Amino acid sequence: MARVLIAWELGEAFGHLARCLRLAHGLVARGHGVTLALKDLRLPAAQALTPGITVLPAPLTPHRRAGDSPPVNYADVxxxxxxxDARDVAARMNAWRGVFSLARPDVLVADHAPTALLAARLANIPHLSIGNGFAIPPAVAPWPSIRPWETVSDQALIAAETRLDQVLDAAQKVLGHTxxxxxxxxxxxxxxLDTFAELDHYGARPDGRYVGPIVSVLQALRVAWRSKEGSRVLAYLRPAVPxxxxxxxxxxxxxxxVLCVAPGMSPDAAKRYATRRLRIALAPVDLPPLFEHADLAVGYGNCGFSTQALLAGVPLLMRPRHVEQALLAHRVEALCAGKLLVGKIDADSVTASLQELLDKPAYRQAARAFRSRHADFSPEQVIEQCLFYIERAFPDGWKADSSPHAQDPQENPTACLH
Incomplete structure (x- = not known):
């Protein structure tokens, strides 16, 4: 039996927590001990932890500061x-060392946990990252731009990474590392990489370990479509979406x-916007059965909802909140399976985009092509493959991993015809 520390440090949304929980339960079922160090300790309602899982708070990361300009790559993020600030980083590294002394991990699994990775590297603890791609930059130099729709020079990309390395170097010296x-x-x-190659934020990686998405197991309300005729639109939005x-x-x-799932929306606001044809749900809803009969999905570029839509062959209209979501939305648009809402929008422009996606069959054809390419996708197999790779990272297999990579889904560079 091995001891595994699963750490989540940065990022929002339920996806991080769901991924950590699925892996933790799977590892315990295989006889390993698991410690979860979580940014948010508020487990979902009715979520019972398997005996053998210990939960600790992850060291606190300072609130996001507003930079002088938008970040150009992951180093800037x-x-x-x-x-x-090197002192902040050093303080968190020291706190992670305390977590290590409590958990005594044989391996660290990091879900967007860069400080934990740094502390583990310095402590010679085997480690790996898991994520949808954005927080695991590819092995290229310089790290790629996260704003491909703008012109960003190589000099700016190199400078961002150099600035970050200077902070890390100073933090390590504070703690006495030579x-x-x-x-x-x-x-x-x-x-x-728990995504598909064609949805990787940075583009498909020849050597990427793509396993497909880890599907969350959130307890959700079962809702059905009311009508068997006409178009059906499934939306997942938040009030913070521009x-x-x-x-x-x-x-x-x-x-x-239309059924719109809107977490965080007030009941009063939901009543004002709801109509006979537009239902608004404030609690989580079981999405897969709804996707089976949906004609269009509307979201903000979040990985979970977007991937579920494509796996069901449903095209997407997307209005991203953050750059990570914008990158994914651009990938979907490049597949011709969706469309971005960009710039200043109003009800008229959104209506036109919705109608375009419903009227033009090319979008649905592209989404169905994605579904066909991944017809053999199995959520259970994804978990098994992740657990296998984690076990390969245990100390005896850390230096020489000869296991075959997961088969990379192939991109389909067919031209968009609208």
Whole structure:
């Protein structure tokens, strides 16, 4: 039996927690001991932890600071997320050492946990990252731009990574380390990408360990479509989505049955926007049965909802909140299976985009092509493959991993025809 520490340090949304929990339960079922160090300790309602799992709080990361300019690559993202001050980084590294002394891990599994990775590297603890791609930059130099729709020079990309390395170097010296670990040293061949190659935020990686998405197991309300005729639109939005009100107004105008899941929306606001054809759910809803009969999905570029839509062959209209979501939305658009809402929007422009996606069959054809390419996708197999890779990272297999990579889904560079 091995001791596994699963750490979640940065990022929002339920996806991180769901991934950590699925892996923890799977590892315990295989006889391993698991410690979860979590950014958010609020487990989902009715979520019971298997005996053998210990939960600890992850060391606190300072609130995100507003930079002078948008981040250009993942190094800049980290600087804007608690890695701008060497003393802060050193304090968190020291706290992670305390977590290590309690958990005594044989391996660290990091879900967007860069400080934990740095501390593990310096402590010679085997480690790997797991994520959808954004927080695991590819092994290229310089790290790629996260703003491909803008012109970003190589000099700017190199400078961002150099600035971050200077902070990490200073933090390591504060703690008395004589050898320097660079930020790109934290990632490597053991990392697991729980996405599909064509949805990787940075593009398909020839050597990427793609296993497919880890599907969350959130307890959700079962809801059915009311009508068997006409178009059906399934939306997943949050009030913080730019243009949220305009999107709801456009959805209410559609000659279609619309179900919008809107976590964080107030009951009073939901009553104001709801109509006979537009239902608004404030609690989690079981999505897969709804996707089976949906004609269109509307979201904000979040991985879970977007991937479920494509696996069901449903095209997407997307209005991202953050750059990570924008990158995914661009990947979906490149597959011709969806469309981005960009710039300033109003109800009229959103209505036109919704109608375009419903009227033009090319979008649905592209989404169904994605579904066909991944017809053999199995959520259970994804977990098994992740557990296998984690076990390969145990100390006896850390230096020489000869296991075959997961088969990479192939991109289909067919031209978009609308």
């Amino acid at each position: 980290l600087r804007d997320s608690g890695f701008a 050898r320097t670990v660079r930020v790109r040293d934290l990632f490597g061949e053991h990392d697991i 243009g949220f009100a305009a999107i709801l107004q456009a959805l209410a105008r559609l000659d279609a049955e």
